[in-house]
Structures are given as C-alpha cells and as structure tokens.
Amino acid sequence: MEQVDELHHARQHRRFWERLPPDLERQFRESQRGRYRYPRAILFLIAALAYGLAPAYEDALLSPSVGFRPLFNLIQFGFVVPLTLVASVLTLAPVPLVVRRWAQVVGVVAFVGGVLLLRYHALRGELTYPPEMLGIVVIAVAFFGGFSSRRVALLGGGLMVAGIWVELNAPDAYTPALNALSLFYMALIAVLASLTQEWQARSAWINHRYVTALVRTDLLTGLSSRSEFNHLFPRLLAMGRRELKPLAVVFLDIDHFKRINDRYGHLFGDEVIRRVGRSLAAHYARRPWDLCARFGGEEFVLACYDADLNALPGQVADLLQAVRGLQLEAPESGGPVPISASAGALWVLPIEETVEQVLGEADALLYRAKDLGRNRGCVARHGSSAEIMEVA
Ligand SMILES: Nc1nc2c(ncn2[C@@H]2O[C@H](COP(=O)(O)OP(=O)(O)OP(=O)(O)O)[C@@H](O)[C@H]2O)c(=O)[nH]1
Numbered sequence: 001m002e003q004v005d006e007l008h009h010a011r012q013h014r015r016f017w018e019r020l021p022p023d024l025e026r027q028f029r030e031s032q033r034g035r036y037r038y039p040r041a042i043l044f045l046i047a048a049l050a051y052g053l054a055p056a057y058e059d060a061l062l063s064p065s066v067g068f069r070p071l072f073n074l075i076q077f078g079f080v081v082p083l084t085l086v087a088s089v090l091t092l093a094p095v096p097l098v099v100r101r102w103a104q105v106v107g108v109v110a111f112v113g114g115v116l117l118l119r120y121h122a123l124r125g126e127l128t129y130p131p132e133m134l135g136i137v138v139i140a141v142a143f144f145g146g147f148s149s150r151r152v153a154l155l156g157g158g159l160m161v162a163g164i165w166v167e168l169n170a171p172d173a174y175t176p177a178l179n180a181l182s183l184f185y186m187a188l189i190a191v192l193a194s195l196t197q198e199w200q201a202r203s204a205w206i207n208h209r210y211v212t213a214l215v216r217t218d219l220l221t222g223l224s225s226r227s228e229f230n231h232l233f234p235r236l237l238a239m240g241r242r243e244l245k246p247l248a249v250v251f252l253d254i255d256h257f258k259r260i261n262d263r264y265g266h267l268f269g270d271e272v273i274r275r276v277g278r279s280l281a282a283h284y285a286r287r288p289w290d291l292c293a294r295f296g297g298e299e300f301v302l303a304c305y306d307a308d309l310n311a312l313p314g315q316v317a318d319l320l321q322a323v324r325g326l327q328l329e330a331p332e333s334g335g336p337v338p339i340s341a342s343a344g345a346l347w348v349l350p351i352e353e354t355v356e357q358v359l360g361e362a363d364a365l366l367y368r369a370k371d372l373g374r375n376r377g378c379v380a381r382h383g384s385s386a387e388i389m390e391v392a
Pocket of ligand 1: 220258267296
C-alpha cells in the first residue's frame with residue numbers, strides 16, 4: 001500500500017529534470033543497464049575497432065604522407081584501444097555492476113581523450129583525423145550508455161568546452177568558429193536526447209511499476225490482492241513439494257457481515273474489513289514466504305510456509321480472538337460493535353495436490369465452521385476429513 005502511494009506520488013509530481021526517490025531510482029537504473037547491455041558492448045567494440053584501424057584508413061583516405069609519432073602510437077595502442085576493448089568485454093561479462101560501470105567510464109574517457117588529442121594535432125597540420133568521430137561517440141554514449149543524464153550532461157558539457165578550446169587554440173587550419181559551433185550542437189543534441197530518452201524510459205518504467213503494484217495490492221486493506229495470491233500460491237505449493245515442507249492454508253470470513261453493512265453503512269463495513277485485514281497481517285503472515293490476501297468481499301486467505309501442524313489450532317484460535325478483540329465503535333452512537341469470524345484451516349504436505357484441491361479443501365473447512373454456528377474454526381490435515389478439530 002505504501003508502495004502504491006509512493007509510486008503514485010512519483011508519477012504525479014515528477015518534473016522533467018527530476019529523479020525518482022532514491023530507492024526507486026536505483027531500481028530504475030539497474031533495469032535500464034540490463035536493457036542496453038548488448039548495444040553498449042557493440043558500441044565499445046566499434047569504438048575500439050574504429051580507433052585501432054584509424055591508421056589504415058587515415059593513410060589510405062585522408063593523409064597518405066602523415067606518420068604517427070611514437071607517443072601517439074603508445075597512447076592509441078597501449079592505452080585507448082585496450083581500455084575500450086576491456087570495456088566491451090566487461091559489459092557482457094558476469095562481473096559486478098560497479099566494475100562494469102567503471103570500466104565503461106574509463107573506456108569512454110580514454111576514447112574521447114584520445115580523439116581530442118588527435119584532433120588537436122590534426123588542426124596543427126601534423127595529421128588528419130575525422131572530427132565527426134567525437135560527436136558520434138558523444139551521441140552514441142548518450143543513447144546507449146545507460147549512464148545517468150547528469151553524467152552524460154557532464155561528459156557532453158566537458159567535451160564541448162574541451163573541443164572548443166582545441167578548435168580555438170589550434171592554428172587556423174579550417175574554420176574554428178564553425179567547428180566550435182558544430183561541436184556545441186552535437187553536445188547539445190546528445191544531452192537533450194539523453195534527457196528526453198531518460199524521461200521517457202523513466203515514465204514508462206514508473207507507470208509499469210504502478211500498474212503492477214495496483215494489481216498486486218488490495219487497496220482497501222493494503223494486503224495482497226487475490227490476483228497476487230493466485231500468482232504466488234502455486235509457487236509456494238511447488239516450493240513445498242520440492243523441499244518437502246508443509247503448508248497451512250487458512251480461509252477466514254467475517255460473520256454476518258451483510259448485517260454490519262446494512263446496519264452501519266458500507267463505509268463502516270469498509271473500516272471493519274480494513275481493521276480485520278491489518279490484524280491478520282500483524283498476527284499471522286510475518287515470515288518472508290507467508291501470504292496474506294483479501295480473497296474478496298469480507299473473506300481473507302492466509303498461507304504459511306513450513307507450518308507446524310501442532311501449532312495450527314492455537315494459531316487459528318489466536319486469529320479468531322484477535323478479530324473478536326477489535327474494538328470497533330458504531331459511527332453515530334459510538335457504542336461497541338462486536339464482530340467475529342469463522343475460519344477453515346488446512347495443513348498439507350504437498351505431493352501431488354493441485355492448487356484447486358488445496359484451496360477447495362480449506363474453503364470446505366470454512367463452510368463447515370459456518371454451518372457449525374460461526375465464530376469458530378475448523379482445522380484439519382489434508383486427506384483426513386474424519387479428523388476435523390474445532391477451535392474457538
Ligand atoms: N463494505 C463493504 N462490503 C462489502 C465489500 N465486499 C463485499 N461486501 C458485502 O459483504 C456482504 C457479504 O455478505 P454474505 O456473503 O451474505 O456474507 P455474510 O453476511 O458475512 O454471512 P456469512 O458469511 O454467512 O456469515 C455483502 O453484503 C457484500 O455487499 C466491501 O468491499 N466493502
């Protein structure tokens with residue numbers, strides 16, 4: 001319930017430049033990194049190849065006479081190409097996210113640093129190098145990098161300043177002002193594209209999370225919804241079967257709820273459902289695998305993993321007592337409104353039982369408790385309907 005509210009708030013009140021609350025933001029970033037793994041690995045590979053093969057096409061296409069100085073060769077082959085290749089491999093390798101991120105940052109910085117250096121010397125007439133490479137790298141990083149928009153903005157902004165400095169300080173080989181302007185536009189496009197793309201990705205992600213949370217949560221009580229229970233219970237049963245652990249399934253239904261509604265109104269009826277739901281969650285479903293859901297109307301279902309058969313009657317009695325102990329006051333008179341519930345509890349060591357069989361048997365126990373006069377529970381072990389224990 002809190003999560004539904006938090007997601008709703010994040011959807012409604014987020015401005016274009018704002019991030020999500022820290023926990024959601026972390027989950028969002030991780031989901032995005034996974035998504036762009038392959039494009040990023042390919043990007044780094046292309047960067048490494050483009051850089052590594054530069055001398056070949058430089059000589060052939062652009063400036064046949066220019067030779068590389070040993071220092072350039074060292075930077076290019078001893079530093080930039082290996083780092084970019086390592087970034088490519090680590091992007092796909094099963095290494096921790098932090099290592100991958102740092103490898104990529106170092107790869108990108110090394111790459112663009114190398115390109116800037118070459119560009120500087122190209123403008124001094126010492127060699128030629130395609131300046132568009134810089135823009136391509138920035139835009140590609142912005143689109144596929146999976147970095148935060150702030151990091152891309154920092155990178156884009158830093159590159160823009162460095163690029164302009166290089167253009168203006170090199171001898172007037174071409175048209176520095178025009179080159180500076182084109183660098184500025186490239187960096188601007190990259191930053192805006194990355195911001196827009198991130199905004200859209202974040203909006204889609206948060207909407208998806210919100211809808212999922214809505215489907216999984218019962219909005220009146222904050223417990224799991226029936227669809228969430230239907231989703232998780234088969235898994236719990238399968239896990240019990242695999243690990244040979246017993247389960248307890250308890251159906252609980254508020255007695256004569258229609259009368260409460262008719263007498264005190266539906267809003268008060270809602271409050272009763274809410275209070276009973278909270279009380280069940282507090283008393284019973286406390287371990288990580290336990291399920292506590294509103295099955296519909298005034299009926300609840302609990303499923304407990306690795307349940308103790310001997311403790312079950314006592315636990316059901318406690319639940320019924322907790323419902324009886326709820327101090328509800330009538331809307332207008334303020335007088336006490338006594339309520340009670342009936343329960344059916346089934347203990348099962350799952351072998352071949354289906355979900356329908358288990359839930360059907362537990363539901364039958366609930367109806368038996370209703371037939372016996374309500375305000376009580378019927379507890380049984382699966383398959384031994386002759387030995388039903390009555391608790392109150
Ligand atoms: N206030 C409120 N009432 C609901 C909600 N969902 C179902 N109901 C009402 O719950 C009542 C359930 O009535 P019945 O199924 O006859 O059960 P009951 O009166 O509790 O009788 P027993 O279960 O046999 O003890 C109906 O009147 C429904 O309208 C809800 O979300 N809020």
